[in-house]
Amino acid sequence: MRRSYRREDPQGKGGLVFVTAETVRLLGLALLLALTVAGCDDPEPRYGSGPASFLELDAEISETEALDLQQAVGFLDQHRIDASQNRWFTTVFGDSDSGVLEPFLQDRVRFVLSQKTDVSSRVRVQSGMLYQEQDSGRGATNLATLWFVKKSLEPRGVWFELNSRVLAIDSTRVGLVQLGPAFHQVPALVQAGVLLHEARHSDCTGGVLRSDLDRWMQGQDPVRKTCAHLHVPCPAGHIYEGIYACDSEPWGAYSMNLLYFLAIREDCPQCTDEERVLADAASLDAASRLLFSAEAMLAGSLGAPDMSHSTEVLEQ
Numbered sequence: 001m002r003r004s005y006r007r008e009d010p011q012g013k014g015g016l017v018f019v020t021a022e023t024v025r026l027l028g029l030a031l032l033l034a035l036t037v038a039g040c041d042d043p044e045p046r047y048g049s050g051p052a053s054f055l056e057l058d059a060e061i062s063e064t065e066a067l068d069l070q071q072a073v074g075f076l077d078q079h080r081i082d083a084s085q086n087r088w089f090t091t092v093f094g095d096s097d098s099g100v101l102e103p104f105l106q107d108r109v110r111f112v113l114s115q116k117t118d119v120s121s122r123v124r125v126q127s128g129m130l131y132q133e134q135d136s137g138r139g140a141t142n143l144a145t146l147w148f149v150k151k152s153l154e155p156r157g158v159w160f161e162l163n164s165r166v167l168a169i170d171s172t173r174v175g176l177v178q179l180g181p182a183f184h185q186v187p188a189l190v191q192a193g194v195l196l197h198e199a200r201h202s203d204c205t206g207g208v209l210r211s212d213l214d215r216w217m218q219g220q221d222p223v224r225k226t227c228a229h230l231h232v233p234c235p236a237g238h239i240y241e242g243i244y245a246c247d248s249e250p251w252g253a254y255s256m257n258l259l260y261f262l263a264i265r266e267d268c269p270q271c272t273d274e275e276r277v278l279a280d281a282a283s284l285d286a287a288s289r290l291l292f293s294a295e296a297m298l299a300g301s302l303g304a305p306d307m308s309h310s311t312e313v314l315e316q
């Protein structure tokens with residue numbers, strides 16, 4: 001195979017969230033006080049009986065990464081949202097007692113990889129090999145688009161090796177998320193937002209066009225963005241100009257960040273003032289990545305969020 005399953009990586013396209021130095025600056029150094037590591041126990045390869053026991057950590061996850069993840073999950077678990085006045089929160093994230101962890105995250109993020117993991121060395125293709133280039137500056141990356149490769153190469157098989165076994169890539173919801181270098185550099189609230197963002201990339205809303213699979217394998221942008229909720233380049237004049245760090249369609253991955261940060265700001269009775277200020281700054285960053293009116297989306301005039309998932313390939 002000549003081509004990466006995500007040749008867009010160097011540009012930052014699809015399945016990832018940027019957390020730039022500018023973002024960190026925006027959020028303010030003082031607010032990094034929110035970085036409270038919950039507990040100092042040696043991390044387990046799994047989350048045991050904790051709030052995110054559905055997550056499986058790859059063997060290469062470092063102790064620091066495991067603690068970061070524990071912190072992010074702890075934030076999601078402990079900062080419950082009062083969704084009674086929030087029009088979309090329950091529609092998007094569900095209404096279980098576990099908040100956003102179940103079922104939203106559980107359905108979409110199952111396996112977590114270290115930033116140091118060479119993903120290409122783990123992808124197994126019948127009679128072939130794929131590669132992926134590592135990059136920097138990312139909060140995390142969802143490997144959902146491996147499914148595009150799988151569907152394109154059928155009947156050849158594509159698998160992913162993790163913890164001494166082989167995972168089938170049977171949908172964009174395989175739930176493989178690789179932490180990025182920036183994950184460690186942001187507060188727990190932002191880490192939590194990164195996880196929710198990456199989770200949305202696991203949804204293939206409405207199926208995928210065969211022609212878009214072909215385009216993907218040829219290194220071109222898919223026309224329809226809603227399968228894996230792919231990003232588009234930010235426009236001229238944008239702080240992320242030219243980088244695939246913007247969304248052209250409502251209720252995509254950055255809309256998850258926005259919805260969550262707004263809920264922390266508005267509907268989290270137990271959140272601190274510092275957390276609300278941080279959430280406010282983070283929501284501005286998320287909203288700036290939407291190439292349509294965030295207000296219109298939140299007002300419902302762009303339609304309700306479709307949180308469904310499909311494995312259908314539409315022959316067009």
Ligand SMILES: [Zn+2]
Pocket residue numbers: 014015016017197198201231253
């Ligand atoms: Zn993304």
